[in-house]
Each structure stands twice: as C-alpha cells, then as structure tokens.
Amino acid sequence: MTGRLVVVGASYAGTQLAFSARDHGFAGEVVMLGEEARMPYQRPPLSKAYLQGKMAPPAMLLRAEAAFRRAAIELRLGERAVAINRAAREVVLADGRRLAYTKLALTTGARVRRLSVSGQNLAGIHHLRDMGDADALAAAAATARRAVVIGGGFIGLEVAASLRTLGLEVVVVEPLDRLLKRCFPPLLSDWTLALHRRHGVDVRLGATVAAILGDAGRVCGVHLGSGDEIAGDLVVVGVGVDANDELARDAGLRTDRGIVVDAHGMTSDPSIAAAGDCTARLDLEGSQPGGGLIRIQSVQNATEQARAAGATLAGTPTLHLVQPWFWSDQYDAKFQMVGHGSPDDEIVLRGDPESGKFSLFHFRDRRLVAVDSVGAIRDHMTARKLLAHGTELAAHQAGDAGIDLESFCRAASR
Numbered sequence: 001m002t003g004r005l006v007v008v009g010a011s012y013a014g015t016q017l018a019f020s021a022r023d024h025g026f027a028g029e030v031v032m033l034g035e036e037a038r039m040p041y042q043r044p045p046l047s048k049a050y051l052q053g054k055m056a057p058p059a060m061l062l063r064a065e066a067a068f069r070r071a072a073i074e075l076r077l078g079e080r081a082v083a084i085n086r087a088a089r090e091v092v093l094a095d096g097r098r099l100a101y102t103k104l105a106l107t108t109g110a111r112v113r114r115l116s117v118s119g120q121n122l123a124g125i126h127h128l129r130d131m132g133d134a135d136a137l138a139a140a141a142a143t144a145r146r147a148v149v150i151g152g153g154f155i156g157l158e159v160a161a162s163l164r165t166l167g168l169e170v171v172v173v174e175p176l177d178r179l180l181k182r183c184f185p186p187l188l189s190d191w192t193l194a195l196h197r198r199h200g201v202d203v204r205l206g207a208t209v210a211a212i213l214g215d216a217g218r219v220c221g222v223h224l225g226s227g228d229e230i231a232g233d234l235v236v237v238g239v240g241v242d243a244n245d246e247l248a249r250d251a252g253l254r255t256d257r258g259i260v261v262d263a264h265g266m267t268s269d270p271s272i273a274a275a276g277d278c279t280a281r282l283d284l285e286g287s288q289p290g291g292g293l294i295r296i297q298s299v300q301n302a303t304e305q306a307r308a309a310g311a312t313l314a315g316t317p318t319l320h321l322v323q324p325w326f327w328s329d330q331y332d333a334k335f336q337m338v339g340h341g342s343p344d345d346e347i348v349l350r351g352d353p354e355s356g357k358f359s360l361f362h363f364r365d366r367r368l369v370a371v372d373s374v375g376a377i378r379d380h381m382t383a384r385k386l387l388a389h390g391t392e393l394a395a396h397q398a399g400d401a402g403i404d405l406e407s408f409c410r411a412a413s414r
C-alpha cells in the first residue's frame with residue numbers, strides 16, 4: 001500500500017502503530033506527529049523509578065532514533081494537530097500548515113482530570129502525565145515535607161509510595177470507602193491499605209476535598225468535606241484521565257468518552273484508525289458485564305490495539321483480542337492484573353496474603369474471568385495462559401495450592 005500514513009500522537013500506541021503498518025507492508029510515507037518535543041518514552045516509570053531518581057530518560061526510550069530512521073518513519077516532534085478535514089483528507093497543524101493523508105491514525109492518549117474546587121490554581125499543586133510533570137514533581141518533592149495525594153487510584157498510590165520512599169510525610173485522600181474499589185475485590189483493597197499504612201502513609205478513606213488551602217499563593221493544605229484540614233506543602237491530584245477525543249469528535253467521527261473503534265481498531269471512517277488511551281472499543285465479545293464500550297488505559301492495551309490497527313491500515317485486517325493485563329509497583333509489592341474483573345465476581349484466594357505472595361481468582365457464572373496477583377509472577381503468567389486458552393478451571397482447583405496450575409494448563413491444552 002502506498003500514499004501517506006499520518007499518525008497523530010507519538011507515544012506507545014502511535015509508535016507501535018507506525019511500526020506495525022511498516023511490518024505489514026505499508027510502503028508509502030509514514031509521518032508521526034507528537035505534541036511533546038521529546039522522543040517517545042515509557043510513562044509508567046514516571047510515578048515509580050523515575051520519580052524516585054532511579055531511572056534516567058535514555059533508559060526510557062520506546063525505540064532508538066535509529067530504529068525510526070531504519071523504518072523510514074518520519075518523527076515530527078513538538079507538532080500539534082488541531083483539526084482533521086476528512087473531505088480533503090488533511091490534518092491541520094497548530095501553525096496552520098496542512099498535511100495530506102491517505103490513511104490516518106489517532107493515538108492522542110488521555111489527559112489528567114482537574115479538580116474544580118477553590119484553590120485549584122495555587123502553586124504547589126501537581127498532576128502527573130508526562131515527563132515534564134514528573135520533573136516538576138520531583139523538584140518540588142526535593143524541598144517539600146508533607147504531601148497530600150488526592151485520589152487513591154493506581155497513580156495516586158504509586159506517587160504516594162514514591163514520595164514516602166523519598167522521605168516525605170504522605171497523606172492520601174480517597175473519596176470511596178476502600179482503595180481501588182472499582183478494580184479490586186475487598187481483600188485486595190484491604191491488603192493495599194495495610195501496605196501503605198505499614199509504610200507510614202496516612203490514608204483517609206471516604207474523604208472528599210472541599211477546597212485546597214493557600215498561603216501567599218502557595219498551597220498549604222487541603223480542606224475536607226468533613227471540615228477536617230490536612231496540612232501539606234505539596235499536593236498531587238490523581239483523580240483519573242479523560243480521553244483526548246476532540247480531534248475525532250470535531251471531525252464527525254463517533255466518540256463516546258473516547259474514539260469509538262471496532263475490534264480492528266478502525267473508527268467510523270474506513271481511512272482512520274485509533275488506538276490506545278484515546279479509544280473506547282466496542283465490546284462485541286461481551287467481555288465485561290453489561291457489554292457496551294471498553295475503555296482501558298494501559299501500556300499493553302495501547303500496544304496490542306495499535307499492533308492490530310497498524311496491520312489493518314496496511315491492508316492486513318487484524319483483530320485486537322481483548323485479554324487485558326496491567327501492573328503496578330508500590331514499594332516492593334508488584335501487583336499484576338489480567339482479565340476483566342468486576343466487584344460482583346466470586347473470588348477465590350490462592351496463597352497467603354500475610355506472605356505478600358497471593359492471587360485472587362475471579363469467577364463469573366463459574367467461568368474464570370480475571371486474576372489479580374501480588375508478588376506471584378508465576379500465577380500471573382499462568383493466569384494469562386488459562387484465560388487466553390479459555391481453560392476450564394473450577395473454583396476449588398484455583399484455590400488448591402497443591403495443584404500446579406502451569407501443568408494443569410499444559411495438560412488441558414493438549
């Protein structure tokens with residue numbers, strides 16, 4: 001296939017999509033536009049090793065510059081697309097120039113949600129999405145004493161763990177009555193709460209933020225809905241992200257809190273694909289209770305969806321099969337999740353939470369649908385195979401430490 005593929009967004013999804021299109025024979029020009037002025041890099045370390053000063057930017061590149069050159073992928077960094085003219089098949093750039101496309105891919109990711117409370121614009125309030133945010137947060141952490149982290153989701157908890165590791169006092173404010181309530185079963189929420197409290201973090205559950213308090217233009221604390229005040233000279237807001245779907249919406253593509261794509265990563269326009277955090281994927285397999293649209297923000301989802309979309313754009317229709325997995329590192333605990341868990345699943349424990357190595361197997365209608373592991377890499381890897389092969393596993397077998405699941409899986413797939 002010839003012509004020009006324009007990829008808007010230069011991160012996990014954009015990079016993978018461009019390389020996939022090449023690997024599947026796209027022979028025309030490939031141009032990748034990235035608003036950030038740096039080479040595509042890994043985001044997960046920003047709240048973990050990078051924030052703690054244990055990892056440097058060169059180790060975080062997604063691919064070396066030479067790899068882009070070899071694949072003849074033209075990287076245009078520091079360039080923002082502001083509109084798509086589908087009738088003329090052009091992307092409009094911030095400086096007014098226009099770039100014609102034969103095929104277009106939207107991999108614009110997501111942006112952090114902001115709080116709308118009084119004091120939200122004070123100096124000393126941080127969000128975390130890109131390397132610039134992480135640099136600003138690390139610089140502030142170097143002189144701060146007490147951080148208030150608003151939001152007890154993955155990013156909030158990872159930041160809390162990193163700031164604690166750096167020696168700050170840390171308070172986490174979470175509006176729900178348990179941590180990660182939408183993803184974790186109660187046992188895992190409780191274990192995570194105990195982990196943070198053991199490391200000295202003051203976790204406030206069921207606590208809402210009414211205002212951020214300031215003194216001479218700088219943050220000095222947080223006022224809770226309960227009337228309590230928490231002092232702090234650094235505030236980190238981690239209350240979720242919203243898909244960057246405006247370009248698509250303004251161009252008349254179907255969006256619904258994300259650019260709606262099918263299982264090939266194609267939008268409602270057959271010349272335009274989308275992948276990664278900016279998408280909402282049609283749940284044609286009924287992977288989630290209730291079906292509808294699947295919105296996943298993870299490296300694996302961005303990469304796999306982009307792999308399928310790039311191949312499809314290049315003329316090899318490829319399905320993005322949804323078996324999501326995700327990880328989070330907090331202190332020395334490694335969390336690994338696979339599948340589509342839901343709060344109503346039947347949960348079976350394998351291993352001993354006291355030992356810090358255990359897994360929770362989720363069953364729905366007696367079928368294994370997800371596994372959450374802590375410090376149990378083998379369980380996680382086996383769970384990925386069990387779920388991928390659709391291996392039948394009974395709840396009592398999942399909980400029986402005497403059954404070697406790896407051999408069970410191998411035997412079942414023969």
Ligand SMILES: Cc1cc2nc3c(=O)[nH]c(=O)nc-3n(C[C@H](O)[C@H](O)[C@H](O)COP(=O)(O)OP(=O)(O)OC[C@H]3O[C@@H](n4cnc5c(N)ncnc54)[C@H](O)[C@@H]3O)c2cc1C
Pocket residue numbers: 008009010011012013014033034035036043044045046047079080081082107108109110128129130155244247275276277278296297298299300302325326327328329
């Ligand atoms: C601090 C942090 C920790 C994380 N930890 C984990 C983890 O442990 N495990 C995990 O699986 N996931 C983690 N994630 C999530 C993971 O990083 C994202 O799911 C992943 O980056 C999504 O990739 P993407 O390419 O879809 O979007 P993004 O990485 O968001 O990239 C989108 C890019 O497009 C650019 N862009 C947007 N609009 C335009 C435009 N109009 N023109 C040009 N460029 C544009 C943006 O500037 C950005 O560079 C973490 C994320 C963060 C922020």
